[in-house]
Amino acid sequence: MPELPEVEVLVRYLRPLIRSRTIRGMDVRRVKVLAPTTTRELKRVLLGATFTGLSRRGKYLLFQLRRRRNSAPVTLLGHLGMTGRIYLARHSAPLPKHTAVVFDLGREKMVYEDTRYFGRLTLDTTAVEIIGPEPLDDGFDVTTLARALKRSGQPIKVKLLDQTLVAGIGNIYASEALFRAGISPKLPARQLTPKQVERLWRAIRRVLREAINGGSTVPLNFGRSGGSDGLFYFGRAAGTPDFYEERLWVYDRAGQPCQKCGAPIKRIVQAARSTFYCPHCQRKGDPAIPKPTA
DNA sequence: CACCATGTTCCTTG
Protein backbone atom coordinates (compact mmCIF):
# COMPACT_ATOMS: atom_id res chain seq x y z
CA MET A 1 0.00 0.00 0.00
CA PRO A 2 0.69 3.36 -0.11
CA GLU A 3 2.24 4.20 3.22
CA LEU A 4 1.56 7.42 5.10
CA PRO A 5 3.15 9.79 2.54
CA GLU A 6 1.30 8.30 -0.41
CA VAL A 7 -2.00 8.44 1.44
CA GLU A 8 -1.33 12.02 2.48
CA VAL A 9 -0.60 13.05 -1.10
CA LEU A 10 -3.75 11.32 -2.27
CA VAL A 11 -5.84 13.06 0.39
CA ARG A 12 -4.52 16.48 -0.60
CA TYR A 13 -5.32 15.81 -4.23
CA LEU A 14 -8.74 14.33 -3.67
CA ARG A 15 -10.09 16.61 -0.95
CA PRO A 16 -10.88 19.66 -3.08
CA LEU A 17 -12.24 17.48 -5.86
CA ILE A 18 -14.89 15.71 -3.83
CA ARG A 19 -15.94 18.45 -1.43
CA SER A 20 -19.61 19.29 -1.84
CA ARG A 21 -20.14 16.43 -4.27
CA THR A 22 -23.17 14.23 -3.75
CA ILE A 23 -23.29 10.47 -4.20
CA ARG A 24 -26.01 9.79 -6.76
CA GLY A 25 -25.33 6.14 -7.29
CA MET A 26 -23.07 3.32 -6.26
CA ASP A 27 -21.83 0.18 -7.94
CA VAL A 28 -20.32 -2.37 -5.57
CA ARG A 29 -18.45 -4.97 -7.57
CA ARG A 30 -16.57 -6.68 -4.75
CA VAL A 31 -18.49 -6.78 -1.48
CA LYS A 32 -15.47 -8.11 0.37
CA VAL A 33 -13.91 -4.64 0.57
CA LEU A 34 -16.94 -3.30 2.48
CA ALA A 35 -16.79 -5.87 5.29
CA PRO A 36 -18.31 -5.91 7.76
CA THR A 37 -20.61 -3.35 6.14
CA THR A 38 -23.06 -4.76 3.62
CA THR A 39 -23.88 -3.30 0.23
CA ARG A 40 -27.41 -2.65 1.35
CA GLU A 41 -26.29 -0.72 4.41
CA LEU A 42 -23.69 1.29 2.53
CA LYS A 43 -26.30 2.37 0.02
CA ARG A 44 -28.83 3.18 2.70
CA VAL A 45 -26.36 5.46 4.46
CA LEU A 46 -24.47 6.99 1.56
CA LEU A 47 -26.89 7.41 -1.34
CA GLY A 48 -27.75 11.08 -1.48
CA ALA A 49 -25.04 12.03 1.01
CA THR A 50 -22.56 14.82 0.32
CA PHE A 51 -18.82 14.84 0.97
CA THR A 52 -17.88 17.50 3.50
CA GLY A 53 -14.27 16.56 4.14
CA LEU A 54 -11.44 14.12 3.76
CA SER A 55 -8.62 13.51 6.19
CA ARG A 56 -5.96 10.94 6.96
CA ARG A 57 -5.01 8.98 10.04
CA GLY A 58 -2.00 6.70 9.63
CA LYS A 59 -2.64 4.92 6.35
CA TYR A 60 -6.41 5.33 6.64
CA LEU A 61 -8.56 7.72 4.66
CA LEU A 62 -11.48 9.28 6.53
CA PHE A 63 -14.22 10.49 4.22
CA GLN A 64 -16.64 12.82 5.95
CA LEU A 65 -20.19 13.04 4.62
CA ARG A 66 -23.50 14.59 5.54
CA ARG A 67 -26.89 13.30 4.54
CA ARG A 68 -28.71 16.58 4.93
CA ARG A 69 -27.76 20.07 6.02
CA ASN A 70 -27.07 20.04 9.74
CA SER A 71 -27.54 16.32 10.04
CA ALA A 72 -25.04 14.19 11.88
CA PRO A 73 -21.82 13.52 9.95
CA VAL A 74 -21.06 10.05 8.64
CA THR A 75 -17.54 8.66 8.30
CA LEU A 76 -16.52 6.33 5.51
CA LEU A 77 -13.21 4.65 6.29
CA GLY A 78 -10.83 3.73 3.51
CA HIS A 79 -7.60 1.74 3.45
CA LEU A 80 -5.74 0.98 0.25
CA GLY A 81 -4.11 -2.27 1.31
CA MET A 82 -1.17 -3.04 -0.97
CA THR A 83 -2.57 -2.12 -4.35
CA GLY A 84 -5.58 0.13 -3.85
CA ARG A 85 -6.21 3.35 -5.78
CA ILE A 86 -8.90 5.97 -5.63
CA TYR A 87 -9.38 8.56 -8.31
CA LEU A 88 -11.96 10.55 -10.22
CA ALA A 89 -12.69 9.78 -13.85
CA ARG A 90 -15.12 10.70 -16.58
CA HIS A 91 -18.11 8.43 -16.92
CA SER A 92 -16.87 7.42 -20.34
CA ALA A 93 -13.55 6.14 -18.99
CA PRO A 94 -13.34 2.35 -18.94
CA LEU A 95 -13.24 0.73 -15.51
CA PRO A 96 -10.11 -1.21 -14.65
CA LYS A 97 -10.31 -4.97 -14.29
CA HIS A 98 -10.21 -5.01 -10.51
CA THR A 99 -12.64 -2.22 -9.77
CA ALA A 100 -14.13 -2.73 -6.31
CA VAL A 101 -16.55 0.20 -5.93
CA VAL A 102 -17.70 3.06 -8.14
CA PHE A 103 -19.46 6.19 -6.87
CA ASP A 104 -21.54 8.25 -9.25
CA LEU A 105 -20.81 11.86 -8.35
CA GLY A 106 -22.76 13.47 -11.18
CA ARG A 107 -20.31 14.95 -13.66
CA GLU A 108 -17.70 12.32 -12.76
CA LYS A 109 -17.31 9.01 -11.04
CA MET A 110 -15.01 8.13 -8.17
CA VAL A 111 -13.34 4.77 -8.68
CA TYR A 112 -11.88 2.56 -5.99
CA GLU A 113 -9.76 -0.09 -7.64
CA ASP A 114 -7.66 -2.71 -5.88
CA THR A 115 -5.89 -5.52 -7.71
CA ARG A 116 -5.40 -7.71 -4.67
CA TYR A 117 -8.49 -6.57 -2.77
CA PHE A 118 -6.60 -6.22 0.51
CA GLY A 119 -8.02 -2.74 1.04
CA ARG A 120 -11.23 -1.56 2.70
CA LEU A 121 -13.98 0.93 2.19
CA THR A 122 -16.34 0.60 5.11
CA LEU A 123 -18.55 2.26 7.69
CA ASP A 124 -16.81 0.29 10.44
CA THR A 125 -14.28 2.69 11.96
CA THR A 126 -13.02 0.56 14.84
CA ALA A 127 -9.71 -0.23 13.12
CA VAL A 128 -8.59 3.38 13.16
CA GLU A 129 -9.37 3.79 16.84
CA ILE A 130 -6.61 1.50 17.98
CA ILE A 131 -3.63 2.86 16.06
CA GLY A 132 -0.80 4.87 17.59
CA PRO A 133 0.18 8.54 17.36
CA GLU A 134 0.60 10.47 14.12
CA PRO A 135 4.34 10.70 13.51
CA LEU A 136 4.14 14.24 12.13
CA ASP A 137 1.98 15.63 14.94
CA ASP A 138 3.19 17.26 18.13
CA GLY A 139 1.67 14.39 20.09
CA PHE A 140 4.47 12.18 18.82
CA ASP A 141 7.39 13.05 21.04
CA VAL A 142 10.68 11.29 21.76
CA THR A 143 9.63 10.38 25.27
CA THR A 144 6.52 8.56 24.09
CA LEU A 145 8.53 6.67 21.50
CA ALA A 146 11.27 5.75 23.99
CA ARG A 147 8.77 4.45 26.50
CA ALA A 148 7.00 2.29 23.92
CA LEU A 149 10.25 0.82 22.62
CA LYS A 150 11.39 -0.15 26.11
CA ARG A 151 8.64 -2.73 26.34
CA SER A 152 9.65 -4.80 23.35
CA GLY A 153 12.47 -7.14 22.50
CA GLN A 154 11.51 -7.36 18.84
CA PRO A 155 13.95 -6.12 16.22
CA ILE A 156 13.45 -2.38 15.78
CA LYS A 157 12.53 -2.78 12.10
CA VAL A 158 9.70 -5.16 12.94
CA LYS A 159 8.56 -2.87 15.74
CA LEU A 160 8.31 0.10 13.38
CA LEU A 161 5.69 -1.77 11.37
CA ASP A 162 3.51 -2.04 14.47
CA GLN A 163 0.77 0.51 13.82
CA THR A 164 0.03 0.86 17.53
CA LEU A 165 3.56 2.16 18.12
CA VAL A 166 3.39 4.86 15.45
CA ALA A 167 0.79 5.06 12.70
CA GLY A 168 1.63 5.07 9.02
CA ILE A 169 5.09 3.54 8.66
CA GLY A 170 5.24 0.61 6.25
CA ASN A 171 7.91 -1.67 4.87
CA ILE A 172 9.56 0.94 2.67
CA TYR A 173 9.85 3.80 5.12
CA ALA A 174 10.81 1.53 8.02
CA SER A 175 14.01 0.61 6.17
CA GLU A 176 14.53 4.19 5.04
CA ALA A 177 14.13 5.67 8.51
CA LEU A 178 16.58 3.22 10.06
CA PHE A 179 19.14 3.97 7.37
CA ARG A 180 18.80 7.69 7.93
CA ALA A 181 19.17 7.14 11.67
CA GLY A 182 22.17 4.83 11.23
CA ILE A 183 20.59 2.06 13.29
CA SER A 184 20.71 -1.67 12.59
CA PRO A 185 17.29 -3.12 11.75
CA LYS A 186 18.15 -6.11 13.92
CA LEU A 187 18.72 -4.16 17.10
CA PRO A 188 16.16 -5.19 19.73
CA ALA A 189 13.81 -2.27 20.37
CA ARG A 190 14.60 -2.03 24.05
CA GLN A 191 18.33 -1.83 23.39
CA LEU A 192 18.21 1.51 21.60
CA THR A 193 20.11 4.14 23.53
CA PRO A 194 18.36 7.44 24.24
CA LYS A 195 20.53 9.01 21.54
CA GLN A 196 19.44 6.38 19.03
CA VAL A 197 15.78 6.86 19.89
CA GLU A 198 16.20 10.56 19.35
CA ARG A 199 17.87 10.00 16.00
CA LEU A 200 15.19 7.52 14.96
CA TRP A 201 12.46 9.96 15.93
CA ARG A 202 14.02 12.65 13.76
CA ALA A 203 14.63 10.22 10.91
CA ILE A 204 11.02 9.02 10.87
CA ARG A 205 9.69 12.54 10.62
CA ARG A 206 12.25 13.60 8.07
CA VAL A 207 11.77 10.60 5.80
CA LEU A 208 7.98 10.88 5.84
CA ARG A 209 7.98 14.64 5.33
CA GLU A 210 10.42 14.43 2.44
CA ALA A 211 8.33 11.78 0.76
CA ILE A 212 5.17 13.89 1.12
CA ASN A 213 6.97 16.90 -0.30
CA GLY A 214 8.33 14.83 -3.16
CA GLY A 215 4.91 13.42 -4.00
CA SER A 216 3.23 16.80 -3.70
CA THR A 217 5.53 18.52 -6.13
CA VAL A 218 5.46 15.88 -8.84
CA PRO A 219 2.68 15.63 -11.42
CA LEU A 220 1.02 12.36 -10.55
CA ASN A 221 -1.35 10.15 -12.40
CA PHE A 222 -3.60 8.79 -9.70
CA GLY A 223 -5.53 6.60 -12.07
CA ARG A 224 -2.29 5.25 -13.57
CA SER A 225 -3.81 5.27 -17.01
CA GLY A 226 -1.16 4.31 -19.47
CA GLY A 227 1.74 4.16 -17.10
CA SER A 228 3.57 1.70 -14.98
CA ASP A 229 3.77 2.30 -11.28
CA GLY A 230 6.75 3.84 -9.68
CA LEU A 231 7.48 2.88 -6.14
CA PHE A 232 5.69 5.98 -5.02
CA TYR A 233 2.68 4.05 -6.09
CA PHE A 234 0.97 6.61 -8.18
CA GLY A 235 2.02 6.53 -11.78
CA ARG A 236 3.68 9.73 -12.82
CA ALA A 237 1.80 11.73 -15.38
CA ALA A 238 2.92 11.33 -18.94
CA GLY A 239 5.91 13.42 -19.82
CA THR A 240 7.18 13.71 -16.27
CA PRO A 241 10.96 13.64 -16.41
CA ASP A 242 12.80 10.80 -14.73
CA PHE A 243 14.54 12.99 -12.22
CA TYR A 244 11.25 13.25 -10.40
CA GLU A 245 11.63 9.60 -9.47
CA GLU A 246 11.21 9.06 -5.80
CA ARG A 247 14.54 8.74 -4.11
CA LEU A 248 15.03 5.85 -1.75
CA TRP A 249 18.38 5.21 -0.10
CA VAL A 250 18.14 1.49 0.63
CA TYR A 251 14.71 0.03 -0.13
CA ASP A 252 14.86 -2.44 -3.03
CA ARG A 253 18.53 -1.70 -3.58
CA ALA A 254 20.13 -5.00 -2.56
CA GLY A 255 23.60 -5.27 -4.01
CA GLN A 256 23.82 -1.62 -4.99
CA PRO A 257 26.45 0.56 -3.34
CA CYS A 258 25.39 2.53 -0.28
CA GLN A 259 25.19 6.17 -1.25
CA LYS A 260 27.00 7.17 1.92
CA CYS A 261 29.86 4.67 2.14
CA GLY A 262 29.80 2.48 -0.97
CA ALA A 263 29.29 -0.84 0.81
CA PRO A 264 26.73 -3.10 -0.89
CA ILE A 265 23.21 -2.80 0.48
CA LYS A 266 21.95 -6.02 2.07
CA ARG A 267 18.54 -7.63 2.00
CA ILE A 268 17.43 -9.77 4.93
CA VAL A 269 14.06 -11.19 5.93
CA GLN A 270 12.42 -10.18 9.20
CA ALA A 271 8.92 -11.24 10.18
CA ALA A 272 8.51 -12.62 6.68
CA ARG A 273 9.21 -9.26 5.04
CA SER A 274 12.23 -7.82 3.29
CA THR A 275 14.48 -5.41 5.11
CA PHE A 276 17.17 -3.42 3.31
CA TYR A 277 20.09 -1.80 5.06
CA CYS A 278 23.73 -0.84 4.83
CA PRO A 279 25.80 -3.26 6.92
CA HIS A 280 28.47 -0.64 7.37
CA CYS A 281 26.43 2.46 8.21
CA GLN A 282 23.93 0.53 10.34
CA ARG A 283 26.00 -1.64 12.65
CA LYS A 284 24.48 -3.20 15.71
CA GLY A 285 25.20 -1.33 18.89
CA ASP A 286 27.56 0.88 17.00
CA PRO A 287 25.91 4.14 16.10
CA ALA A 288 27.00 5.38 12.75
CA ILE A 289 30.33 6.93 13.28
CA PRO A 290 30.88 9.99 11.20
CA LYS A 291 34.15 10.45 9.38
CA PRO A 292 37.00 10.03 11.84
CA THR A 293 37.83 13.47 13.09
CA ALA A 294 41.35 14.51 12.41
C1' DC B 1 7.30 -23.59 -11.79
C1' DA B 2 9.61 -20.56 -8.25
C1' DC B 3 9.76 -16.44 -5.70
C1' DC B 4 8.59 -11.74 -4.77
C1' DA B 5 5.33 -7.69 -3.77
C1' DT B 6 3.72 -0.69 -0.59
C1' DG B 7 -0.68 -4.61 4.61
C1' DT B 8 -3.53 -6.40 8.19
C1' DT B 9 -5.75 -9.96 10.72
C1' DC B 10 -6.35 -14.27 12.63
C1' DC B 11 -4.68 -18.53 14.50
C1' DT B 12 -1.37 -21.35 16.83
C1' DT B 13 2.41 -22.09 19.78
C1' DG B 14 5.22 -21.31 23.70
Added chain:
DNA sequence: CCAAGGAACATGGT
Protein backbone atom coordinates in the same frame (compact mmCIF):
# COMPACT_ATOMS: atom_id res chain seq x y z
C1' DC C 1 -2.68 -12.85 29.32
C1' DC C 2 1.21 -11.80 26.17
C1' DA C 3 4.76 -12.22 22.52
C1' DA C 4 6.25 -14.25 18.38
C1' DG C 5 5.75 -16.68 14.15
C1' DG C 6 3.21 -18.12 10.32
C1' DA C 7 -0.65 -18.53 7.26
C1' DA C 8 -4.26 -16.43 4.92
C1' DC C 9 -6.28 -13.11 1.93
C1' DA C 10 -5.84 -12.44 -4.03
C1' DT C 11 -3.46 -11.17 -8.08
C1' DG C 12 0.28 -10.11 -10.90
C1' DG C 13 5.32 -9.44 -12.24
C1' DT C 14 9.79 -11.39 -13.14
